[in-house]
Structure formats: C-alpha cells, structure tokens
Amino acid sequence: MKPIVTLTEVNKTYHGLSAPTKALQNCSLKIMPSTFSCIIGKSGCGKSTLLNAIGGLIPVDSGSILVKDHELTKLDQRELSRFRREHIGFIFQFFNLLQEQTVMENLMLPFDLNGERVDQAFVNEVIQYLDLNKLVDKFPFELSGGEQQRVSIARAVIRKPDIILADEPTGNLDRENTKQVMNLLKECQAMYSQTIIMVTHDIDLAKRADALIYMEDGQVKRYETS
Template identity: 45%
Template structure:
C-alpha cells in the first residue's frame, strides 16, 4: 500500500494536569506529535508515561489544559460539548479494552449504533464485508453476554470500522484477550489500514502487539522520546527497557 503524507491527527504542546499542589500529576508535558493518515501507529511507554491520557485527549474524550489537537481539518480544542460530540460521532472510532457494548442490544445493533446516532445511512455491503471478515456472521443476533470475550471485542472492532471514521483509537484492545483472540484483533486492525485505508492509533504495553504497527511512538514522563519505524518486538522491548531507566 502506498502511504500518504497526509496527517490524520496533530497534537501541539499538549499539557494535562490532575490535582493541585504537591499532589499534582502531570501526564502530558508539552507533548507534540503527528499521526500519519492511513497508517497503523502504536503508542508505548512505561506505566504513568501518559499513554492513556494522550489517547483520550487525542480522541476528544478529555480536554487538555494547554495545547491543541487537530483531527483531520477540525481543531478539537475549544469546541463546546455539542460540537465535540458531533466530531467524535462523525470522525472518530474508539475500541475500549472493556468493549463498552450495550448489554441489551444484539451484536448487530451494537455494530450499527454509531451510524444510527449519526442518523446516516448504513452501507450494508461494507457492513457485510466487515462482519464476514470478523467471522461474526452467525453471531449478529446474540447479545454480549452470549458471546466470548474475543467475540465481544470483534463486535467492538466492527462497530469502530463500519461508520468509516477518520481515525480509530484502540486502548489496549488485546489486554483482556487470550493470545489467539488477541492476534485475531491485531489482524483486524492491520486489515483496517491495509484493506480499508483507515488510520489506527493503538495504546499497548505489549511489544509483540506494537510490532504489528507501521510505527511506534514511545512516551516517557509525559513526553515523546522516540519514534520507531517498523520496529521488531525485540527492538521495542529493548527500547522500553531504555526509556524505563
């Protein structure tokens, strides 16, 4: 696949502080980065490095105390709640570690929920491709409690894919899964980029998972410390040891 030079997400001088005084925690300290479009970017760093905070700020789920975030051509910083909600619905997909499926809805209803909330027509042929690719054809009428963890995560992945957002954020998407189910989810995120041309940003602590990405950005103490292009799991493990010192 030919990589574009377009930027999907741009963050500039992000600052985030929780608490005050001696108890203050600063997970983001003037952090700047650019995420290229139509590529798979992993985010790694030691515990407390700011990974999850960065993910939530980039996705518009949390507001920075300083700096700016631009998704596509829209600056999130300063938007009121109504406009921010609209941007999240129309431009952003999010895959949570805990799946966040609606218990009373079937798998199909969960998958189609973002499109229904946006009141946009559903591309049924594309939904069919995604559902088949995920092996969910026989599970569409099951509710979450009738599905395994791996199946629930596949539903969450399908939900993020079918509305064709500009960017898909995945927060530790393999964290609750066994090795086989985790590999399956990584295959699907890879396919989202390679087959569907989407942009994926994944926070992970797993060097093997990050090695499936095109590039990995390393955080430490709220700052961007390195960007590795197509690293191996061994290179990432060594880099993590280095930034953890």
C-alpha cells in the same frame, strides 16, 4: 502531505484526592494520514490520556490538538461529539457496549445516530471475519470478555472512519483472535486509507505498526518509523 494529527505542547493534569498527576507534559506529536502507529510505554506514562486527548474525549489544560484540520481545544461539547461521530472509531479496553441491546443493535447504533447508510456487505464481511455470526442476536451480558471485545472492534471498523483509536484492543483476546484483529486492522488501513493509533503493551504487536511512539512521564520521548 500534512499530518492528520498534530499535538503541540499539550498538558493535562488530573486532580484527585491525593497529589495531582501530570499525565501529559508539554506533549508534542505528529501523525501522518493512512499510517498505523503504536503508542508504547510503562503503565502510567500517559498513553491512554494521549489517545483520549486525540479523540476529544477529555479536555486538556493547555496546548493545541489539531485533528483533520479541526482544533479540538476550541470546540464545545456538541461540536466535539459531532466530530467524533463523523471521523473517529474507538476501541475501548472495557467494550462500552449497551447491555440492553443485541450485538447487531450495538453495531448499527453509530449508523443510526449519524443517519448514515449501512454498507451491509462490509458489515457482514467483518462479522464473518471476527466470527460473530452466531452472536448477533445475543446481548453483551451473554458473551465472554473476548467476544465482547470482538464486537467492540467490529463496531469501530464497520463505519470506515478516518481514524481508529484503539486502547489495548487485544487485551482480552487469545493469540489466535489477536492475530485476526491485527490482520483486520491492517487490511482496513490499506483498503480504506485509515489512520490507526493503538496503545499496547505487546511489543510483538507493536512491531507490525508503521511507527512506534515511545512515551515516558507524559511526553513522547521517541518516534520511530519502520
């Protein structure tokens, strides 16, 4: 079985008003399909940059990023956008919900953009699981941070994407909701053979993953499987 994600010697430097920041330095990594991997490391070590590079959300300076046999560094913005819509679900730290649309409209947006059929039974199951039943007709600004995060998680999961990229997905949740979300992600991994890559600072959560990716100074320093 070949990897679903392969990074080879990837470099990314951010150029701001102060000195340049080397977020990724000759970063190489392989992730097998249908696995749950957690990226851990100190703040500023490149975790989120690595996740965004795998998702084709940011350009890199050099190196190769192969995801599902697509070389992302050779795709233009239109091709990258289509690739993301077709293959990847994102769970962001800051929700990225459309404030002028209801929760249900936010959930349906990815289906509308792709012209995809909705598995309404599965959508309803996820809504029930994440206790969103009473929120579907509300707008994001009417919800708490934790409620918005659960909507963001539902939106990423319901399309059953090949890969889910999650950046601190439980950062705004209490312990009980954190447990529910982790159980949901693990169930989706098992039921739909999804590959899940999650950034977290929570070591207890990371221990539930199939693999731990330790980052330091923009590099993968260690890769452990359970």
